[in-house]
Amino acid sequence: MQKLKHEQIQYIEFLSADIHRAKDFYNKCFGWRFTDYGPNYTAFEGDYVDGGFTTGEPINGTILVILYSANLEATRDKVLAAGGIIVQDIFSFPGGRRFQFTDPDGYELAVWSE
Template identity: 55%
Template sequence: MKRTGKLDYLEMPASGGALDSVKAFYSAAFSWSFTDYGPSYSAFSEGLDGGFHTDSGEASSKPLPVLYSENLEETLEAVVSAGGRIVRPIFSFPGGRRFHFTDPAGNELAVWSE
């Protein structure tokens, strides 16, 4: 199975301090469960893993598709060679490392690795 480039995670904003209400909505409507990682991030695992965030200083205001890579540096080079624009160079986060880029249409995506 192909691993590099696989859509692996989806981060979505819960702006305005709405994390608790967003969690309550998805719990009531779809029986989702959550794992909190501090006061501003809560993850879900419901088919496609993902999470909601309230940290507007660090996170996108739109949904952020996150792709997986077996070799982050090689994938970054491939993204640049294909015409992508790096908007956040490789950085560490709880769980691994990642970078963000925009595609030719202006969509922002992230790529992560362990």
């Protein structure tokens, strides 16, 4: 487990209508690795934040998770190839560029780069 940072995001938990589908999507897009804890929960461990997926009906709009990419276009292509839907294509903002997409459960996430 990574070193915990005071007052920083440490764990993100998603609801998923299909945990297997969520694992497949996030593995294909970002290389996340998962540990299953029974049929209704899977966890992922990252360098900067950990999280998990539990069985349930997704609720859109409750949180926007933002990921970093060193190659925004390549990451967008992987999201599309894995079945994600681009809801806001690459745009510039002060400090970088980003795009937003929905995953197979309908969650909206963003990916940014310098």
